[in-house]
Amino acid sequence: MTAAPPFQAPLVLGKPYRPVVHDKRLAAHRRLIAGSGLARSRPLWSLLGWSLCAAALVLLGVAMCWILGTILFKGVSALSLTIFIEPTQGNGGGLLNAIEGTAVMALGTLILAVPLGVAAGAYGGLFPDAIWARTIRFFSDTLVGVPSIVLGYADYVILVQALGWHFSTAAACVTLAIICLPYICRFNELAFAAISPDLRQSVYAIGANERQAILLVFLPAATPGVLTGVLLALSISVGETAPLLYTAGWSNYLWNGHLFHMPIAHLTYAIWTFINEPLASANALAYAAALLVTSFVLLLSVASRLILRAR
Amino acid sequence: MDVLMVSGNALGSLPSNVFGPVSTMASFIVSQLDSALADPTGFAIRSLAEIALVLCLMSVAVNTVARSLLSYAGRSQQ
Numbered sequence: 133m134t135a136a137p138p139f140q141a142p143l144v145l146g147k148p149y150r151p152v153v154h155d156k157r158l159a160a161h162r163r164l165i166a167g168s169g170l171a172r173s174r175p176l177w178s179l180l181g182w183s184l185c186a187a188a189l190v191l192l193g194v195a196m197c198w199i200l201g202t203i204l205f206k207g208v209s210a211l212s213l214t215i216f217i218e219p220t221q222g223n224g225g226g227l228l229n230a231i232e233g234t235a236v237m238a239l240g241t242l243i244l245a246v247p248l249g250v251a252a253g254a255y256g257g258l259f260p261d262a263i264w265a266r267t268i269r270f271f272s273d274t275l276v277g278v279p280s281i282v283l284g285y286a287d288y289v290i291l292v293q294a295l296g297w298h299f300s301t302a303a304a305c306v307t308l309a310i311i312c313l314p315y316i317c318r319f320n321e322l323a324f325a326a327i328s329p330d331l332r333q334s335v336y337a338i339g340a341n342e343r344q345a346i347l348l349v350f351l352p353a354a355t356p357g358v359l360t361g362v363l364l365a366l367s368i369s370v371g372e373t374a375p376l377l378y379t380a381g382w383s384n385y386l387w388n389g390h391l392f393h394m395p396i397a398h399l400t401y402a403i404w405t406f407i408n409e410p411l412a413s414a415n416a417l418a419y420a421a422a423l424l425v426t427s428f429v430l431l432l433s434v435a436s437r438l439i440l441r442a443r
Numbered sequence: 444m445d446v447l448m449v450s451g452n453a454l455g456s457l458p459s460n461v462f463g464p465v466s467t468m469a470s471f472i473v474s475q476l477d478s479a480l481a482d483p484t485g486f487a488i489r490s491l492a493e494i495a496l497v498l499c500l501m502s503v504a505v506n507t508v509a510r511s512l513l514s515y516a517g518r519s520q521q
């Protein structure tokens with residue numbers, strides 16, 4: 133028994149193959165476009181579209197090169213060993229306290245946000261039409277649109293003032309986790325939604341329950357998406373400034389391990405504060421902090437793109 | 444924050460041209476919190492909370508309209 137021959141489009145010399153369209157509305161649209169002259173002006177519109185795309189590309193490229201060039205030029209000259217081994221002393225010294233504080237807050241943010249985000253994303257991706265999934269999606273979309281300063285202010289009023297946590301590591305981590313949560317959630321939702329229906333049916337067909345299916349099969353399959361969400365959350369937590377002003381505060385000392393009642397230093401505060409100081413040493417600290425933050429975010433961005441490409 | 448750094452944060456005045464200083468609601472919250480904390484009556488803090496609430500409501504409203512448009516477009520394509 134021979135296999136059926138593959139489908140071949142009927143070729144007519146000089147004319148591209150077009151499938152027969154049975155949709156009456158589509159045919160009516162085509163007649164309308166052909167009669168209105170839009171078909172004749174299509175090359176012009178195409179040229180306009182490509183020109184706008186090229187202009188946007190040039191604009192973005194120039195802006196990014198400008199920013200990176202400025203930060204590299206001024207940041208590299210400000211870098212020294214002191215930056216990495218000494219804490220800040222007034223308007224000088226190093227940035228060890230800020231580097232350590234940023235790392236601590238990033239870790240705390242991941243601990244708080246990743247389990248919740250992965251769980252919510254898995255639920256949204258595997259059961260997209262469930263009412264809870266739609267609710268999570270709505271809140272997630274809304275939370276992405278809320279300015280981070282509003283979240284910072286709300287957390288200042290609730291955590292710092294009402295609950296009495298004061299400027300602290302815990303308040304900062306909770307705020308950053310709330311900011312990162314929708315991004316992790318959406319990335320994970322996309323990753324879990326991309327799991328093939330065949331795999332899902334196969335897992336349930338061999339008798340696995342929901343917990344086994346998600347933890348042992350779906351989560352490993354969605355790992356690239358999960359990792360991308362985690363890296364994105366990490367870059368957000370490192371680069372945020374406004375909400376941390378109201379929740380983390382600033383400290384010239386290294387983190388003493390206390391989660392509450394003790395402010396903590398972070399790199400973005402150094403940029404925000406020291407760039408406006410009239411002293412060269414303070415400006416150098418700001419540019420060094422900017423270089424460190426930008427390099428880290430750039431590395432994370434490249435890593436997440438590589439992971440996505442590998443998927 | 445970034446807008447605040449370049450906008451000039453002109454309080455209580457409308458910009459006369461596109462190159463004039465301007466203030467946004469978010470930058471107003473950032474710039475005024477320090478002085479608001481020093482207000483013993485608490486009125487300044489509540490004022491900033493109202494601005495934050497307006498920003499939040501605007502975000503929710505825009506998001507709701509966007510979702511409605513997407514839903515409407517999806518239904519019309521079917």
